[in-house]
Amino acid sequence: MSTSPRVLISGASIAGPTLAYWLARQGFRLTVVEQAPALRTGGNGVDLRGAAVGIAEAMGVLPALRDLATDIRALTFVDAEGRQVAGMPTSTFDRIGDIEVMRGDLARVLYDATTNDVDYRFGDSVDTITQDGEVVQVGFAGGTSAEFDLVIGADGLHSRVRNLAVLSEAEAAHPLGIGFATATVDVAFGARGEVTLHNTPGRVAGVYRSAKHRDAQAFFAFRTEREFGFPRDRESQIELLREEFAAGAWEIPALLDAATADPTFYLDAMTQIRMPNWSRGRVGLVGDAAYCPTAFSGSGAALAIEGAHILATALAESEHPTVAFARYERRLRPTVRARQRSAGVGGTMLVPATTARIRLRNQLTRLMVLPPLAARAFRADRPRGGPDRPPTRLRA
Template sequence: MSRTILISGAGIAGPALAYWLHRHGMTATVIERAPEPRLGGQTVDLRGAGRTVIERMGLEQAARDRVTHEEGLRFVDGRNRIRASFGTDALDGFVTELELLRGELADLLHHHTRDDIDYVFGDEITGLTDTGDGVDVAFRNGADRRFDLVVLAEGLRSRTRDRIFADIARIRSFGLYTAYFTVPRAEADDSWARWYNAPGRRVVLLRPDNQGTTRATLSFLDSQPGLDRLQVLAQQDFLRRHYADAGWETPRVLDAMGESPDFYFESVGQMRLEHWSRGRIATVGDAAYCASPLSGMGTSLALVGAYVLAGELSRHPDHHDAFRSYEDIMRPYVTQAQNVSWFAPRLASPKTRTGIRLLNTVAGFATNPAISRLTRRFTSPPADAIDLPVYSCAGR
């Protein structure tokens, strides 16, 4: 079906969608405001239906070649004593065997599609006009162009999405802020992720990567709105003050923060979008249904959503029918992924030392194989909770 489709966003969902559109005989163009592929970011996992999509793309071995080799997650105290330890085979909600950096997955998808897809980096959409028989698109740097359809594959706080869907979009907030950045590897860093709780609902997470460095995460609950809208230097100053007395290896993390090449700070939330399309413009991935990092489902939703959207566009000559079918198939999967309790980050980041000791004690009990089997259904994301369609080109 000869359609021209503009995709805004070259993260995970965008290149995956471009790949499947090309396989179905459509012409995709991907625009990305960054000057080059964004290779930063923390660890993501391939599980469930998302992993199946990667397999159908023929990329499972390539993904395996890029894994971080993380062996599991350990809860530690201020003296770095292990209070609980979960290997890759213990609780699927923490670590899987296919853990890789977000930037590595984005790079893999870009390399796999760049010979067939027109990528435009360093530009962005500034105007969208749906004329009924096409979409006229204005760009910040390039000349205006016309496409049959436009798909927004941007982030949770997509400005382009809000041009079209602001009246039906709502972000569910958890009151949780998270900073992600890379720090030099230290002697204490090994192949295990380490989770440390400090009083005041503060968490420090250190995870190994496959590049000789360590990925740091600072997460905390705070009722102050708008911290994510501060300038980067102000965000880092706030983190230094907020974590000044946190203990453990926090000083080392804070010292390296200012020199990190990929510092990113966000307010964690979910996107609740009443409808994922309007006219000839649709959304996919985080721009449509971000479930938040708390869900463990972001990568699966992006990959599966891209696969289903392209497949339905290949099945339906009318884009309205295709968008409707895409949403019918994906909506139950998304609903389950977004079923994250508001209490989840509060349980994971206790306020007091007593609460932290209790959390570590409970985590220690959960390492018991019998209890682990019982709790798996509560900790494992519903990554397989979809009957993934098989389209004519899949696996060909």
């Protein structure tokens, strides 16, 4: 590669800015293109654990993240009248050093850590990609075009880069048969320092309310036969969510009104991305674009940070991008496999399909049988057959 390779990253959320940070330190020239007109700040709490905490520390952002950490103490299941029917302390899932932050806070901190070194372009998108020998020609939806040495898709579940240059979404996507929506709502909803959840068969509605934050986060998940073809426009998404939760109960009608009025409202199918290769030629993928584990795995953000660091390390130490992409895959795939497995446990626990299963989940929770089992599944971040590689290669 040239001495100061030009890299285009598509997507300014978690994986994109983390990769940009580490590549900038290795002398790469970075452009990050983000489709949204400004940084997207919605989302519930996300966990940073294992290697991701060490990477955040090496980036110098850990103190800021610790200041912003949520203070969720309990997961509380309630009935239609709001009475607790089961619950567990969140400490069941924590390991010393882990932190939970709101997704939007994490995106903001990572973005702020990179603005001096990275050319961010909001409100645009990759439209065409042509690999031409040692360079990649990119056409942007805004009408401009430019040449890069490398293009990386960090543009999430519906990655445009993946679709254009690596693999179609139909081949890469493995839906879990669950829809998921979230939006910011008033703190009047929910209980301070708790995640409150109300189940009906195949559905859950809830509120995530960190006492340290000014707003709460509503979330909804529902089992669905509709695997592909979730609507992408806001009005149809709102209509879909209202249909799914039309039966009401608990605080659902008010929660729906508040959530669907929020500009950061987000709805999508819970879908894992599983692909035979995370790159083609000089185009690679990182984060959800390459290996989305879904929110139910509890590890999408951590895996995005870890993957970005491993990819940056591989690109910095390899003569050619194809060698780097192969090294990156070899190092990260076992961890991805382990964490994708835990999403099934999350779905079973949070969205039981029948009344009998809801009762069983509540009973096993009350008897303290479920919490340690779930904790073990969510801590399955040590891949079978070997430990994670620690983030020792690149230093800030």
